[in-house]
Amino acid sequence: MTLAREAPAAPPAPMPDEKPILVADEVGLVYGGNVTALxxxxxxxxQGRLTSLLGPSGCGKTTLLKIIAGLIEPTTGDVTVRGExxxxxxxxxxxxxxxxxxxPWATVLDNVGYGxxxxxxxxxxxxxxxxxxxxxxxxxxxxxxxxxxxxxxxRQRAGLARALAVRSDILLMDEPFSAVDEQMRRKLQEDLLExxxxxxxxxxxxxxxxxxAVYLSDQVIILTQRPGRVSTIVRPDIDRSGNVDEIxxxxxxxxxxxxxxxxxxxxxx
Amino acid sequence: xxxxxxxxxxxxxxxxxxRITARSPFFSLIVWAALWELVGQLGLIDxxxxxxxxxxxxxxxxxxxxxxxxxxxxxxxFGLGLLLAxxxxxxxxxxxxxxxRADQLLSMWVxxxxxxxxxxxxxxxxPILGIGEATVVxxxxxxxxxxxxxxxxxxxxxxxxxxxxxxxVFGAPGPFILWTIVIPAAMPEIMTGIRLAVIRAIKGxxxxxxxxxxxxxGGLFDTYLSMFLMERFWALIIVVFVLSFTLIGLVGAxxxxxxFYAGTR
Numbered sequence: 147m148t149l150a151r152e153a154p155a156a157p158p159a160p161m162p163d164e165k166p167i168l169v170a171d172e173v174g175l176v177y178g179g180n181v182t183a184l185x186x187x188x189x190x191x192x193q194g195r196l197t198s199l200l201g202p203s204g205c206g207k208t209t210l211l212k213i214i215a216g217l218i219e220p221t222t223g224d225v226t227v228r229g230e231x232x233x234x235x236x237x238x239x240x241x242x243x244x245x246x247x248x249x250p251w252a253t254v255l256d257n258v259g260y261g262x263x264x265x266x267x268x269x270x271x272x273x274x275x276x277x278x279x280x281x282x283x284x285x286x287x288x289x290x291x292x293x294x295x296x297x298x299x300x301r302q303r304a305g306l307a308r309a310l311a312v313r314s315d316i317l318l319m320d321e322p323f324s325a326v327d328e329q330m331r332r333k334l335q336e337d338l339l340e341x342x343x344x345x346x347x348x349x350x351x352x353x354x355x356x357x358x359a360v361y362l363s364d365q366v367i368i369l370t371q372r373p374g375r376v377s378t379i380v381r382p383d384i385d386r387s388g389n390v391d392e393i394x395x396x397x398x399x400x401x402x403x404x405x406x407x408x409x410x411x412x413x414x415x
Numbered sequence: 416x417x418x419x420x421x422x423x424x425x426x427x428x429x430x431x432x433x434r435i436t437a438r439s440p441f442f443s444l445i446v447w448a449a450l451w452e453l454v455g456q457l458g459l460i461d462x463x464x465x466x467x468x469x470x471x472x473x474x475x476x477x478x479x480x481x482x483x484x485x486x487x488x489x490x491x492x493f494g495l496g497l498l499l500a501x502x503x504x505x506x507x508x509x510x511x512x513x514x515x516r517a518d519q520l521l522s523m524w525v526x527x528x529x530x531x532x533x534x535x536x537x538x539x540x541x542p543i544l545g546i547g548e549a550t551v552v553x554x555x556x557x558x559x560x561x562x563x564x565x566x567x568x569x570x571x572x573x574x575x576x577x578x579x580x581x582x583x584v585f586g587a588p589g590p591f592i593l594w595t596i597v598i599p600a601a602m603p604e605i606m607t608g609i610r611l612a613v614i615r616a617i618k619g620x621x622x623x624x625x626x627x628x629x630x631x632x633g634g635l636f637d638t639y640l641s642m643f644l645m646e647r648f649w650a651l652i653i654v655v656f657v658l659s660f661t662l663i664g665l666v667g668a669x670x671x672x673x674x675f676y677a678g679t680r
Contacts, residue, residue: 212580215584216584217580217583217584235583235584235585235586236586237586239584240584240585241580241581241584243577243580243581244577245575245577247575247577247578247580247581249578249595249596249599249600251599251602260581260585260595261585261586263595264582264585264586264587264591265585265586312585
């Protein structure tokens with residue numbers, strides 16, 4: 147409640163250069179006839195920007211992401227991508243999994259090329275594309291390794307390369323860095339920002355970390371618990387043109403982290 | 416120092432004995448073999464000839480044509496029955512793992528037959544399939560198929576949810592997910608099922624032959640027992656035991672390899 151009052155502009159004015167690429171309209175989900183996981187979620191995702199879904203555990207943020215991915219069908223409302231309703235998974239969206247979801251019996255190269263294999267891309271071309279993205283995420287030299295030979299951070303780099311390899315416009319990331327240790331998480335966050343300067347992607351990023359959301363996002367959508375619904379939308383407006391490690395020192399970053407925490411605190415207590 | 420010095424065996428004999436004790440399977444083998452030899456030499460039980468005589472009979476067995484014929488027939492019926500159990504069992508297990516309706520329909524029967532005393536069914540097979548190889552193949556199949564079904568189903572049920580979601584997100588159709596994700600991920604359990612099926616198939620092939628009592632090792636057992644050729648009888652038992660242990664060991668090693676390649680954790 148405090149947050150809604152203190153937030154600078156809710157709903158925020160759209161940025162002049164942005165077009166919405168994905169819209170959720172009154173999305174609701176009821177489990178087994180009586181458990182309401184999501185109720186009337188409305189959100190707009192601007193093209194080429196990173197939007198986070200932030201909220202306490204159990205707020206349905208991963209469920210919402212899976213609805214956007216087309217893995218779960220909402221009970222009410224719908225999600226549209228460029229005006230087209232989502233009817234299932236599609237080539238315009240790729241997902242990065244919290245638990246990496248790498249095939250343990252396949253090498254990094256084969257894992258990264260899996261999405262292309264599904265699409266019937268011939269072996270040679272598939273490997274070429276996979277190698278390109280393996281290098282881009284900083285895994286060059288590990289093409290022939292198996293997932294169990296890699297650290298958590300490296301596994302998620304492979305998961306990211308696999309999602310990039312299918313060249314979807316929208317990248318969905320489900321708490322991608324929550325299963326790695328703190329130092330590695332920071333490095334992965336910095337590398338993601340660097341990567342997004344090269345790859346023009348729209349990213350929807352699920353996280354429970356306020357710092358992570360503020361650090362990475364152009365737009366933070368805060369969800370509340372039971373049933374999950376949008377409570378606030380925040381535009382961090384942090385200048386990210388400089389060095390990625392300077393972002394955490396800007397006054398705006400620290401201010402926003404405090405502000406969002408003040409709003410979310412009530413759900414923890 | 417004094418303690419460890421006094422604990423060390425003094426002479427060569429006790430040191431050798433200690434080494435054998437350390438490798439307990441050999442120790443156990445030697446003790447029981449010695450006991451067998453003793454009982455045989457003393458003639459305490461008519462049915463048990465000395466182990467040494469049995470070992471000589473093992474050698475003689477390999478020179479007998481009837482042994483090799485029986486072995487060939489056993490291998491053939493065993494192989495066919497097991498293959499049939501795997502080829503039929505895996506698809507049924509996959510279906511039961513993937514479709515709740517199939518599980519509801521079949522689960523009870525699979526579990527019933529898994530623990531049922533199937534030996535009792537073999538005589539009923541004879542009028543249908545005849546007193547010959549077909550009945551033995553059917554017995555092997557009936558002994559082996561249930562555990563393949565159940566373990567394949569367990570494997571499918573343990574496939575990580577997110578791996579399947581990964582396949583779906585990239586637009587993979589159902590059969591493609593089955594072939595590239597579900598089956599490889601269920602492979603460790605399927606292999607466990609196959610290993611247990613091999614053990615059951617061995618029982619099946621011997622039980623089937625013994626009940627028919629005319630062909631294969633069953634025929635030989637019957638002949639040796641009725642003619643009271645106890646050395647040959649025990650020799651055949653030892654050979655059958657060694658063969659089955661070797662086979663089970665080989666399948667076990669294969670299973671470990673596959674579990675290693677499919678291991679996430």
